[in-house]
Amino acid sequence: MSSFFFSTPVDIDIVLEDTDDRQTIDVKLDKNRKEKVPLYLDGESVKGAVTVRPKDGRRLEHTGIKVQFIGVIEMFFDRGNHYEFLSLGQELAAPGQLQHPQTFPFNFKNVEKQYESYNGINVKLRYFVKVTVSRRMADVVREKDLWVYSYRIPPETNASIKMDVGIEDCLHIEFEYSKSKYHLKDVIVGETIPIRLFLGGFDLTPTFREVNKKYSVRYYLSLVLIDEDARRYFKQSEIVLFRQAPEDAQHLAIDAPTVGGKMPIHETPVPA
Numbered sequence: 001m002s003s004f005f006f007s008t009p010v011d012i013d014i015v016l017e018d019t020d021d022r023q024t025i026d027v028k029l030d031k032n033r034k035e036k037v038p039l040y041l042d043g044e045s046v047k048g049a050v051t052v053r054p055k056d057g058r059r060l061e062h063t064g065i066k067v068q069f070i071g072v073i074e075m076f077f078d079r080g081n082h083y084e085f086l087s088l089g090q091e092l093a094a095p096g097q098l099q100h101p102q103t104f105p106f107n108f109k110n111v112e113k114q115y116e117s118y119n120g121i122n123v124k125l126r127y128f129v130k131v132t133v134s135r136r137m138a139d140v141v142r143e144k145d146l147w148v149y150s151y152r153i154p155p156e157t158n159a160s161i162k163m164d165v166g167i168e169d170c171l172h173i174e175f176e177y178s179k180s181k182y183h184l185k186d187v188i189v190g191e192t193i194p195i196r197l198f199l200g201g202f203d204l205t206p207t208f209r210e211v212n213k214k215y216s217v218r219y220y221l222s223l224v225l226i227d228e229d230a231r232r233y234f235k236q237s238e239i240v241l242f243r244q245a246p247e248d249a250q251h252l253a254i255d256a257p258t259v260g261g262k263m264p265i266h267e268t269p270v271p272a
Contacts, residue, residue, distance in 0.1 A: 010060050010098075012131050012142040016048040025147040027119060037147045040127075042114065046146070047107035050131050054098050063134040065093040069108045071115070073214045074124040085115070085212045086127070115211050116150040116243070123215045151245035152206070155181050163223060163235045175223055175235070183244035188221070199241070207240045 016038055024036040040046065046069055054060040071086030088111065092104040106129075118125040127148055133140040161177040178189040184204050188197040208217040222236040 007055075008140050009055055009058060010133055010140050011053040011055060012133065012140065013051040013053070014048065014129055014131055014142055014144040015051070016046070016129070016144065016146065027145070027147065035145075037145050039147050039149060040113065041149060041151070042112060043110055044113075045107060045109045046111055046129065047105070047109075048129070049103050049105045050092060051101055051103045052098060052133060053101040057099065060098040060133075061096075061135070062093070062098065063095045063136065064091065065104065065131070065133050066091050067104070067106045068130045068132070069111060069127070070130055071113065071125070071127045073212055074126065075122070075214065076124070077122050083212065083214060086111075086113070092131075113148045113150075115148070116206060116208070117148045118205055118208065118211075118217065120217070125211065149243055150206070152183075152242035154183065154242075154244060161221070161237050161239070163237055177221065177237075177239075180237075181240040181242065183242055185244070188239075204241055206243045 019038050023039040025039050026034045027037050028034050050065075050067055052060075052065060066089055068087060068089045070084060070088075073083045073085065075081050075083070088108050090106050090108070092106065093102075113127060115125055117127060126145055128143045128145045131142045158179040158181050161175075161180050163175045175190060177195075182188060182199060184206065185200040188199065189195065204219070205217055207219060208215070210216055218238060219241055220236045220238050222234065225233040225235075227233075
């Protein structure tokens, strides 16, 4: 009996256009589950269709149906607070009644997606399509996630990293890396002591700086020198990671970030 009262009176299906031809990303939901979501780029339109289907042929009274495209930052350590940085909306239906399935197309044209999607331990940045069927008793809401990549132009200047670690008047070792900025499939090469660290084997994101003034993601190379008495000496230096565009998408790339600087972002205001 309780399931009858808590079940929703309507099914909502959200179908994004061109999903069969679009690249998908495996997004980790928890330790054992992943979900495939479609990949979009900054400036691409987000379009598709919403089908609203009353259950059991019953008549559904509603006070309006709308679709939204939302970008939000979820801060797990900040009492689970959410911060919307993008919100676009379209009305699909005025208040009325539905007794049979009805499909509504939607199109958010050339949407600015100024941040890349991110799924971390403490914070998540997500984009999703949200459909709301408003009712006097309780709204019915469905969401469908998508993933966003931001491609960067390889930097024209890319200085090497030099570090030294040792014991005063006893031992001195110098380390040198060939450059300080790397794309996500790059290889970190050590010149003085031969080192090869293949970044493609790690689940990495680009470097993010002050994303919507809420969070940053930074990467460091850490060197540890262990002497014969098992004493450890540490040295670390920041590196910058960026997502390099594939050959067929070079025109979509923007300037890569700099060490210690801010990630380039668009100056166009985010739609309210």
